[in-house]
Amino acid sequence: xxxxxxxxxxxxxxxxxxxxxxxxxxxxxxxxxxxxxxxxxxxxxxxxxxxxxxxxxxxxxxxxxxxxxxxxxxxxxxxxxxxxxxxxxxxxxxxxxxxxxxxxxxxxxxxxxxxxxxxxxxxxxxxxxxxxxxxxxxxxxxxxxxxxxxxxxxxxxxxxxxxxxxxxxxxxxxxxxxxxxxxxxxxxxxxxxxxxxxxxxxxxxxxxxxxxxxxxxxxxxxxxxxxxxxxxxxxxxxxxxxxxxxxxxxxxxxxxxxxxxxxxxxxxxxxxxxxxxxxxxxxxxxxxxxxxxxxxxxxxxxxxxxxxxxxxxxxxxxxxxxxxxxxxxxxxxxxxxxxxxxxxxxxxxxxxxxxxxxxxxxxxxxxxxxxxxxxxxxxxxxxxxxxxx
Amino acid sequence: xxxxxxxxxxxxxxxxxxxxxxxxxxxxxxxxxxxxxxxxxxxxxxxxxxxxxxxxxxxxxxxxxxxxxxxxxxxxxxxxxxxxxxxxxxxxxxxxxxxxxxxxxxxxxxxxxxxxxxxxxxxxxxxxxxxxxxxxxxxxxxxxxxxxxxxxxxxxxxxxxxxxxxxxxxxxxxxxxxxxxxxxxxxxxxxxxxxxxxxxxxxxxxxxxxxxxxxxxxxxxxxxxxxxxxxxxxxxxxxxxxxxxxxxxxxxxxxxxxxxxxxxxxxxxxxxxxxxxxxxxxxxxxxxxxxxxxxxxxxxxxxxxxxxxxx
Numbered sequence: 001x002x003x004x005x006x007x008x009x010x011x012x013x014x015x016x017x018x019x020x021x022x023x024x025x026x027x028x029x030x031x032x033x034x035x036x037x038x039x040x041x042x043x044x045x046x047x048x049x050x051x052x053x054x055x056x057x058x059x060x061x062x063x064x065x066x067x068x069x070x071x072x073x074x075x076x077x078x079x080x081x082x083x084x085x086x087x088x089x090x091x092x093x094x095x096x097x098x099x100x101x102x103x104x105x106x107x108x109x110x111x112x113x114x115x116x117x118x119x120x121x122x123x124x125x126x127x128x129x130x131x132x133x134x135x136x137x138x139x140x141x142x143x144x145x146x147x148x149x150x151x152x153x154x155x156x157x158x159x160x161x162x163x164x165x166x167x168x169x170x171x172x173x174x175x176x177x178x179x180x181x182x183x184x185x186x187x188x189x190x191x192x193x194x195x196x197x198x199x200x201x202x203x204x205x206x207x208x209x210x211x212x213x214x215x216x217x218x219x220x221x222x223x224x225x226x227x228x229x230x231x232x233x234x235x236x237x238x239x240x241x242x243x244x245x246x247x248x249x250x251x252x253x254x255x256x257x258x259x260x261x262x263x264x265x266x267x268x269x270x271x272x273x274x275x276x277x278x279x280x281x282x283x284x285x286x287x288x289x290x291x292x293x294x295x296x297x298x299x300x301x302x303x304x305x306x307x308x309x310x311x312x313x314x315x316x317x318x319x320x321x322x323x324x325x326x327x328x329x330x331x332x333x334x335x336x337x338x339x340x341x342x343x344x345x346x347x348x349x350x351x352x353x354x355x356x357x358x359x360x361x362x363x364x365x366x367x368x369x370x371x372x373x374x375x376x377x378x379x380x381x382x383x384x385x386x387x388x389x
Numbered sequence: 390x391x392x393x394x395x396x397x398x399x400x401x402x403x404x405x406x407x408x409x410x411x412x413x414x415x416x417x418x419x420x421x422x423x424x425x426x427x428x429x430x431x432x433x434x435x436x437x438x439x440x441x442x443x444x445x446x447x448x449x450x451x452x453x454x455x456x457x458x459x460x461x462x463x464x465x466x467x468x469x470x471x472x473x474x475x476x477x478x479x480x481x482x483x484x485x486x487x488x489x490x491x492x493x494x495x496x497x498x499x500x501x502x503x504x505x506x507x508x509x510x511x512x513x514x515x516x517x518x519x520x521x522x523x524x525x526x527x528x529x530x531x532x533x534x535x536x537x538x539x540x541x542x543x544x545x546x547x548x549x550x551x552x553x554x555x556x557x558x559x560x561x562x563x564x565x566x567x568x569x570x571x572x573x574x575x576x577x578x579x580x581x582x583x584x585x586x587x588x589x590x591x592x593x594x595x596x597x598x599x600x601x602x603x604x605x606x607x608x609x610x611x612x613x614x615x616x617x618x619x620x621x622x623x624x625x626x627x628x629x630x631x632x633x634x635x636x637x638x639x640x641x642x643x644x645x646x647x648x649x650x651x652x653x654x655x656x657x658x659x660x661x662x663x664x665x666x667x668x669x670x671x672x673x674x675x676x677x678x679x680x681x682x683x684x685x686x687x688x689x690x691x692x693x694x695x696x697x698x699x700x
Binding site: 037039040176241244245257258259336345348349351352355357358 | 426429430454456457458462469470471472593596598602678680682683
C-alpha cells in the first residue's frame with residue numbers, strides 16, 4: 001500500500017521562495033505610486049487601498065491560489081497556466097488601480113506601477129519560465145508561446161486597458177514618434193549585424209585556414225570590444241564627418257558624422273569578434289572524419305567548406321550571431337546621443353527630464369526586443385542542431 | 390567565356406553605382422530644405438520646433454532633425470554643415486571660444502553681440518534675434534521660507550545665510566564643484582558648509598526642485614535654471630541675481646550663413662517670435678512639457694497659434 005508523501009516533501013523549494021518574496025513585497029512595498037504631476041514625489045498605495053472592494057477580494061483570492069499552486073508540487077502545465085493567469089490578474093489590477101486613481105479627464109497625474117507589482121510580476125514570470133523549462137517544449141512551441149504572449153499584450157495595449165498608466169501616458173504623447181524610433185532601432189541593430197556577418201564569416205574561415213592570422217585578427221577585435229560604446233561613437237564622428245564633407249555624394253547617401261552612420265559602424269565593429277570567434281571555434285570542432293569522408297567522395301575544397309564544414313559549424317556560428325543580436329539591440333540605445341535615433345531617444349530624453357516613465361517607454365520595448373531575439377535564435381539553433389543528425 | 394562574365398559583373402556594379410551617384414547629385418541640385426536641429430533637452434527642442442514651424446508656415450521647406458545630441462554634438466553638426474539651424478544659449482559661446490574672462494557674458498546685449506561677432510568671424514555662423522530671457526543657473530527657495538525671511542534677491546539670501554539662516558541646498562555635482570557655487574559665494578559674501586549641501590549625482594533640476602518642494606532632509610533651496618518649468622509648479626521663488634554674477638544664457642537661433650543667404654527672410658520671420666518670449670511665458674511652456682508631460686512640438690504649435698505666428 002502506498003503511503004501519501006509527507007507534506008514537507010510536496011513543498012516546491014522555488015515556489016516557496018517565490019511565494020515568500022511575493023508576500024513580503026505585497027506587505028511592505030507600494031503596489032502603485034500616484035503623482036499629482038510628473039516631477040512631484042509620489043504617494044505609495046497598497047493593492048487593497050486602491051481597488052474597489054469586490055475587485056480587491058477577487059485579486060486576493062487569485063493571489064492565494066497562485067501561492068498555493070506555487071508552494072505545492074503540482075504538475076508543470078497547471079503551474080504554467082496559474083503563473084500566466086497571475087500575470088494577467090496583476091496587469092488587470094494595475095490597470096484598474098490606475099483607472100480608479102485618475103480623476104476623469106485629467107492628463108497631468110501619473111500613476112505608475114510600484115515595487116510590489118514589479119516583484120510579483122518577476123515572481124510569476126519565474127514560476128512560468130520554471131514550468132516551461134520542466135515541460136521541455138520544442139523550439140517551435142517556444143516561439144509560438146512567445147508570439148502568443150506578444151500578440152495578447154499588443155491587443156490589450158491597443159484596446160486601451162492601460163491608457164491611464166504613466167508609461168502609456170508617455171506613449172500617447174510620443175505616439176507620433178514611436179513607430180519611427182522603433183523602426184530605426186531595429187534597422188540599426190539588424191543592419192549592422194547583417195554587415196558584420198558578411199565580413200566576419202569569411203574572416204573566421206580565413207583565420208581557420210591560416211592560423212598565422214589568428215593572434216592579429218582576434219587581438220585587434222578584442223581591443224575594439226573594450227572601447228566603451230559612447231567613446232567609439234564619438235571617435236567615429238570625426239572621420240565620417242570629414243568623409244561626408246570631402247565627398248558630398250557620400251553625405252547624400254546618408255553617411256555623415258552625425259546620425260545613424262557612426263552608430264552603425266560602431267555596432268558593426270562590436271559585432272565582429274563574437275562571430276569571427278564562433279566561426280573559428282565551430283570550424284575547429286567539425287570532426288576530421290566527416291571532412292575526410294567528404295574529400296574521399298571527391299568533393300572540391302569549396303564543396304567541403306559549404307556542404308560539410310559550415311553546415312556542421314552552423315549552430316556554433318549562430319550562437320555567436322545570437323550574442324551579437326542581443327548585444328546590438330541593447331547597445332543601439334546609445335545611438336540616440338549622436339543623432340542616430342532609435343528607442344534610446346526616449347531613454348535619454350527621460351533621463352534629462354527625470355521622467356522615469358519616459359525612460360521606461362524606451363527601455364521596455366528594448367528589453368522585449370532583446371528577449372524575443374534571444375528566444376527566436378535559440379529556437380533556430382536548436383532546429384539546426386537537430387537537422388544534421 | 391568564364392572570364393568574360395566575370396568581367397561583366399563589375400561593370401554592372403559600376404553602372405549601378407553611377408546611377409546612384411547621379412540620383413544623389415540630382416537630389417542635391419534640387420531645392421535644399423533647411424535642416425533644423427536641436428539638443429536633447431525639452432526647452433531647446435521646443436524652441437527649435439517653434440522656429441521650424443514658423444519657417445514652415447512661411448513656405449520654407451524644413452527637415453526635422455531635432456534632439457540629435459548634447460551641445461558638443463549639435464555644435465559640431467552645425468560647424469560641419471550637417472545641420473543648418475538650431476537654438477543655442479548665448480552664454481555657451483564663452484566655452485566655444487574659451488573666453489570666460491570677458492565681463493560681456495554677464496550682460497544680455499553685450500554677450501549676444503560678442504558671441505555673434507566671434508561666431509561669424511570664426512565660422513560664418515549668424516546669430517538671429519535672441520529671446521530676452523536668461524536660462525542661467527540660479528537659486529530658488531521655498532515660498533514659505535521666502536515670505537518668512539523676505540528673500541527676493543541673492544543679496545537677501547546671502548544676508549539671511551550670514552545671519553545663521555538654516556539653509557539646505559540641493560544641487561548637482563557640477564554646480565557645487567565646477568566653480569558656480571563658489572563664484573556666487575564670493576560675489577555675495579556667504580559660505581555654505583558641506584553639511585548644508587545635498588549634492589545629487591545626476592543633478593537634473595527636476596530632482597533638485599523635487600527635493601526642495603518635498604523638503605527632503607530639510608532641503609529648502611534648490612539649484613534651478615531661470616526658465617525652469619518646475620519653479621512655479623513646485624511653489625518655489627527664484628532669487629534674482631541682483632549683482633549680475635552669472636553669465637546670461639539667452640536662447641538664440643544660430644544659422645549657417647550659406648543657409649541664411651538662400652532664404653534671407655528667415656531673420657525677419659524669427660525676430661518677432663523670439664522677442665515674444667519672456668521669462669513667465671517660457672516657464673509656463675516648459676512646465677507643460679516637463680511637468681504635464683505634453684509633447685514639445687505640440688506645445689510649440691499651440692503657442693504659435695495662440696499668438697498668431699501660425700494660422
